[in-house]
Amino acid sequence: xxxxxxxxxxxxxxxxxxxxxxxxxxxxxxxxxxxxxxxxxxxxxxxxxxxxxxxxxxxxxxxxxxxxxxxxxxxxxxxxxxxxxxxxxxxxxxxxxxxxxxxxxxxxxxxxxxxxxxxxxxxxxxxx
Amino acid sequence: xxxxxxxxxxxxxxxxxxxxxxxxxxxxxxxxxxxxxxxxxxxxxxxxxxxxxxxxxxxxxxxxxxxxxxxxxxxxxxxxxxxxxxxxxxxxxxxxxxxxxxxxxxxxxxxxxxxxxxxxxxxxxxxx
DNA sequence: CAACATCGATTACTCGTGTAATCATCGCCA
DNA sequence: TGGCGATGATTACACGAGTAATCGATGTTG
Numbered sequence: 001x002x003x004x005x006x007x008x009x010x011x012x013x014x015x016x017x018x019x020x021x022x023x024x025x026x027x028x029x030x031x032x033x034x035x036x037x038x039x040x041x042x043x044x045x046x047x048x049x050x051x052x053x054x055x056x057x058x059x060x061x062x063x064x065x066x067x068x069x070x071x072x073x074x075x076x077x078x079x080x081x082x083x084x085x086x087x088x089x090x091x092x093x094x095x096x097x098x099x100x101x102x103x104x105x106x107x108x109x110x111x112x113x114x115x116x117x118x119x120x121x122x123x124x125x126x127x128x
Numbered sequence: 129x130x131x132x133x134x135x136x137x138x139x140x141x142x143x144x145x146x147x148x149x150x151x152x153x154x155x156x157x158x159x160x161x162x163x164x165x166x167x168x169x170x171x172x173x174x175x176x177x178x179x180x181x182x183x184x185x186x187x188x189x190x191x192x193x194x195x196x197x198x199x200x201x202x203x204x205x206x207x208x209x210x211x212x213x214x215x216x217x218x219x220x221x222x223x224x225x226x227x228x229x230x231x232x233x234x235x236x237x238x239x240x241x242x243x244x245x246x247x248x249x250x251x252x253x254x255x256x
Numbered sequence: 257c258a259a260c261a262t263c264g265a266t267t268a269c270t271c272g273t274g275t276a277a278t279c280a281t282c283g284c285c286a
Numbered sequence: 287t288g289g290c291g292a293t294g295a296t297t298a299c300a301c302g303a304g305t306a307a308t309c310g311a312t313g314t315t316g
Contacts, residue, residue: 008302008303008304009303009304010303010304010305011303039304039305039306040305040306040307041306042305042306042307042308043304043305043306045306046304046305046306047304047305050303063313064312064313
């Protein structure tokens with residue numbers, strides 16, 4: 001479908017704002033980022049434009065300004081990013097990844113509980 | 129300790145060779161990469177040098193050439209990469225990450241089995 | 257109506273990265 | 287022993303990303 005839209009790190013920060021609340025004007029995005037990122041307004045405008053040019057967001061005219069909304073879905077982006085890491089680092093297998101976190105003691109007690117619940121709810125799916 | 133050595137994508141491909149078998153001469157690295165990457169020798173030499181300059185590998189003189197070995201450990205790099213992704217995308221929690229893969233049907237049957245085993249070997253702090 | 261404010265678009269500049277050619281050094285063979 | 291070949295070092299160059307200033311259009315207001 002959507003041929004993978006590549007989002008840079010800085011761009012993804014802007015996307016995050018829009019995923020949380022859209023549509024949003026440039027000003028609203030800038031406001032939301034103040035205190036979180038130390039960016040000039042101009043910087044954020046540039047990022048919005050780059051996102052626009054690569055089709056990751058759309059802009060609807062609202063009087064003299066625009067209201068921005070995401071086109072790229074957060075879920076899709078999550079998949080792109082995490083699949084790529086999974087592939088590159090763990091040969092595409094999830095278990096080794098979890099094993100890694102477990103080895104690093106990155107699993108909180110609630111993680112473990114949640115995983116238990118998750119795994120148990122899976123037993124009978126499809127092939128491979 | 130080691131203040132995060134940043135490795136680029138291409139560099140990590142070279143590291144992978146060295147992690148698999150070290151020390152290795154430039155020629156051996158080049159040989160190992162032939163057929164896997166479509167890089168000129170010069171490109172690989174450059175990557176080796178950049179890795180050297182950033183302290184990710186070391187070079188021991190062996191006659192007229194060098195033998196390269198990793199300094200940055202694979203485990204450490206895996207952690208850098210996966211922790212950063214986990215933080216950025218899933219707020220640092222492992223369970224949501226696994227949930228994501230599960231939702232995307234990225235869990236193979238053997239993944240599930242392995243995860244089951246893994247998780248079971250963990251929960252022995254208190255009951256349940 | 258003219259000056260001004262606002263907002264997006266354009267332009268700019270630096271750095272890292274991917275990719276590679278070329279340079280310099282040094283041991284080896286004829 | 288002097289040129290050759292191998293090997294690492296240096297240099298190159300385009301492109302994306304981060305960061306931002308400035309321009310241009312357009313709407314607002316006295």
